[in-house]
Amino acid sequence: MTQSIMVVTTTVFFMLIQCVDAYCQQSDSSKIAPQLEPISDSVTARYQFEFTVVGTIGVTRYEDNPTRFSSTNRFRGFAGLLRAMWHPDHLLSIGVTSGYILLSEETFASGTAGLLESESEVQLTAFPILLSFAMQPGNLQIGAGVGAYMLTSATRIAGEEKFTSSDFELGVHAWAGYDFDVFSGFSVGPEVSLHVLSNRGIGAFHAGVRVQYDLLY
């Protein structure tokens, strides 16, 4: 299931890239044929370095209920991401994405059948370290990242001390955002994103706000 989502996401992303590529070619042709109007000022006058802070809330979906005490496989979470992108040529930018994602948090009340004589908690968070690519047609930005997610599980069972354990998993991230220019070099806008860790059967869909600063604008 998660793999199917991943393949569909990648396909959609690829189609979007094709659209952007066609758009770029239009833009290129404007240089050769100056009689055509430039499609957007932002295409030819974008940043060289860009920093984006993204704050989102979202839903994490596991393949199955994560514990035998869990009543669902969907959980609310949030994320704070930082993206640094370099814009070497034309519309494509390359960079890194990192941050913090709360994937899920559960509390089991005291007396839960079969386990607990006092309250227990489990939590899963992720620290992504992703190589990211993005395209910017106009004020729209679409991108994808591939890399490692350091997953950290924190568990406190029935009054025991809280323990954490971490491991790396491969994952992919795709996002789409729109920028409203606020003032010189700064823009703000909405962003939706998807994180998929297919090996672990984890998918997370988030939506929120992005604040972007174009260095050397």
Place this chain on the structure above:
Amino acid sequence: MTKQLITIMCAVALIVSACVADLEPVSLPVVDYTSELRGMLSFDSTARRLLSGVYKRNEGTTRFGDRIAVAYDGQVVTMYTVRGVAFFTLRGGIANDSVKLVGVWRGVQGSETGIARLSIRPSEGGREIAEGKGNGLGLILRGEITTSSGSRESYVIEKVDATNLRQLDFEIIAHRGGGRNSERLGVSENSIPMVLLAGRLGATAVEVDIQRTRDGEPIIFHDPTFTARTVPSPYVIGDVDNYTLRQLKAVARLVNGETIPTLDEMLDVIIDSTELRLVWLDVKAPSVMDAILTSHARAVERARQRGRDVDILIGIPDDATFSAVRNSRLFGSLEIDPKTGTLPILCELGVDRVRDVNARVWAPRFTAGLQSTLVAEMKKEKRRCFVWTVDDQNFISDFVSNGEFDGILTNYPTLLAAMFYTSPKGR
């Protein structure tokens, strides 16, 4: 340049998304044994012994080859084939001097499965079994099997060797408690349900792996870290010894939903609920050797109380474990076998170390070859010799036909059982 980067990016994304191949579970067909066997008398031990032996194919489907081994595990009659590497689990009964067997078969190296319905007519050995006489030679099992595609194939086999296969002094040792997750047996490796299945897969013995929890409990688990391949629970990641036993019991589930068993739980089940003759404890956490030896002593006593003849061996795979065993304060409490004068230890190191620790079993890696001279030396010292881990049919054939080992550790006990029992040595 842009296009190249985009192409590379998409290719990487596709590779990442495709790098996990989901193994679809194999669903065994459902058999209503109650209605199939209504009005029939259950088999007794004599009937199971008469059925046991080597059969040849007379007519019908060739998918299982020409030689078939028939044995039993508890109340279940089992069959093993080299071709197709299939095992059958059949329940049966007797009525009016006829025998009926019904159950499922499964090819363990693929996903082929189906139902088998076989019977023995009174004149073809049914009467012999009903009366509990003779040795079963010449009895004919005939009937049909269904396949995954829904087709029906006739099947007629005849008993040509009356050896009671379970009595042979050779250990078919199943790796990871019976088989790996990749064989999609419907139960997880190193789990309680897996050791309960092991006998039906053809095993007479099992190897189980011991790791340790954060609070020093020996548990049955192979790897030092949790991965999605073994424990899909998202809260269970990283090193095994990061978690206490209570945490693991609460949130960790193996791929087929079982809990991770402790060493004590595993040994109790093997002693109480299986007919396995030997357990190889592959110690991967020598730091809890005292706890392992305590569990060992408790299990030996439990087996003695229940009249179970099961040999529980402490495995020594490396120098660290060797030192841990020798230096344990409980080393002196290991009981010497009066027949052989050896300790319940299986040593994978050189023969000098085997002698040093007075191990009952020497277990070299299969890549070292047949080692006939050393095997003979060990046997002269009343030690047994096992070889590990042999999965390839050609290597199994070589070790069975030309080797002098007393047992083979394999991920495919079904294949080894079929090959050993139908070989001249097995008979």
